[in-house]
Amino acid sequence: DAKTTQPPSMDCAEGRAANLPCNHSTISGNEYVYWYRQIHSQGPQYIIHGLKNNETNEMASLIITEDRKSSTLILPHATLRDTAVYYCIVRAFNAGNNRKLIWGLGTSLAVNP
Amino acid sequence: GAGVSQTPSNKVTEKGKYVELRCDPISGHTALYWYRQSLGQGPEFLIYFQGTGAADDSGLPNDRFFAVRPEGSVSTLKIQRTERGDSAVYLCASSPRTSGYTDTQYFGPGTRLTVL
Numbered sequence: 001d002a003k004t005t006q007p008p009s010m011d012c013a014e015g016r017a018a019n020l021p022c023n024h025s026t027i028s029g030n031e032y033v034y035w036y037r038q039i040h041s042q043g044p045q046y047i048i049h050g051l052k053n054n055e056t057n058e059m060a061s062l063i064i065t066e067d068r069k070s071s072t073l074i075l076p077h078a079t080l081r082d083t084a085v086y087y088c089i090v091r092a093f094n095a096g097n098n099r100k101l102i103w104g105l106g107t108s109l110a111v112n113p
Numbered sequence: 114g115a116g117v118s119q120t121p122s123n124k125v126t127e128k129g130k131y132v133e134l135r136c137d138p139i140s141g142h143t144a145l146y147w148y149r150q151s152l153g154q155g156p157e158f159l160i161y162f163q164g165t166g167a168a169d170d171s172g173l174p175n176d177r178f179f180a181v182r183p184e185g186s187v188s189t190l191k192i193q194r195t196e197r198g199d200s201a202v203y204l205c206a207s208s209p210r211t212s213g214y215t216d217t218q219y220f221g222p223g224t225r226l227t228v229l
Contacts, residue, residue, distance in 0.1 A: 034217075043117075043204055043220035044156065087155060099144065099208075100169060101218060103155030 003027070004088045006107045012082075014113050018075040022088030025069040030092045033064060034101070035073045037084040044087065047073065078111045085109070115139070117221035119205050125227045126195055134190040134224045138207030145188050146206040146218055147180055148172075156204055162188060195228045202226070 005023045012018040024033060035047040048055055048062045050071070055062045061074040075082055087106040092098065118137040126132050138145050144163055148156035158172040162182045173179075177195075182188040192199055202225050206218040 043206075043222045046217050046219060049217065098169065099161055099216065100146070100158035100172065101148075101156070102158070105153075105155055 003031075003090050003102065004104055006086070006088055006104060008105065009108045009110070011110050011112060012075075012078045014080060014111055015077055018078040018082065018109060018111070020073040020075075020086050020088075020107050020109065021070065022073070023070045024088070024090050027068050027090050028092065031090045032092075033062065033068075033071050034089045034091060035060070035062065036087045036089065036101075037082075038087070038106070039081075039084040047086075078109075080111050080113065083109060083111045117205055117207055117219055119203075119221040119224050121224060122222065123225045123227075125229065127229050128195060128197060130195050130228075132192050132195055132226065134192075134203050134226070136188045136190070136205030136207075136221060138186065138188070138205070139209070139219060142207035142209050142219075143185070144208040144216060144218075145182060146208075147188070147190050148204040148206065149201040150204060150223070151201045159190070192226075195226075197228045200226055200228045 032049050032051050034049040036044040038044045047059050048057055050062045050064055064071045085106040085108050087103055089101050120135045146161050147159040150156045160180050161169040164185045165182055177193045180190045202223040204220055204223045206220045208216040208218045
């Protein structure tokens with residue numbers, strides 16, 4: 001079973017920041033938080049990952065709480081092309097052969113004009 | 114550079130037939146993964162290759178499913194005696210790292226399999 005919980009759906013106005021929450025209260029010390037998204041009829045796309053520090057790249061920012069039990073993915077200026085299902089996944093680093101990603105149902109983000 | 118490619122993009126077959134799905138990973142990526150995704154669900158892990166060998170095949174649902182990667186690059190997922198319940202999008206991903214730490218998986222567009 002997935003080790004994360006996410007709201008099933010969210011809406012955001014175009015040009016505004018989209019803040020997508022994820023709860024991972026049972027996360028272990030050796031587990032990273034990954035975010036992927038899947039635009040309709042496409043394969044999943046990697047967005048960002050982090051361990052305990054906040055991370056930022058050209059796509060998004062990832063804010064992880066100090067206790068690491070939850071995180072928020074921030075799309076700073078959402079566009080219509082950001083409409084997708086967003087998945088939050090935890091997976092151990094130094095995982096040996098246990099490298100599979102375990103996916104939940106994600107959050108369906110609708111960016112509205 | 115080129116991403117992960119999968120062929121065919123769509124495959125329609127009849128119940129009981131044999132199908133092969135192909136995945137071309139990103140050049141130089143040593144790890145390759147297969148997942149399948151049913152409508153409205155997240156992807157479900159099937160098998161992971163490190164080089165030519167299957168390092169984790171715990172997700173294969175039964176012995177009708179088999180995958181190979183003979184030269185450590187292209188992989189083929191083979192499904193025998195297909196059933197209607199096998200209908201799904203089959204996703205392939207590859208990653209560059211060979212051991213430990215974070216190895217981001219990059220996905221192809223998927224093959225949509227429909228079993229009539």
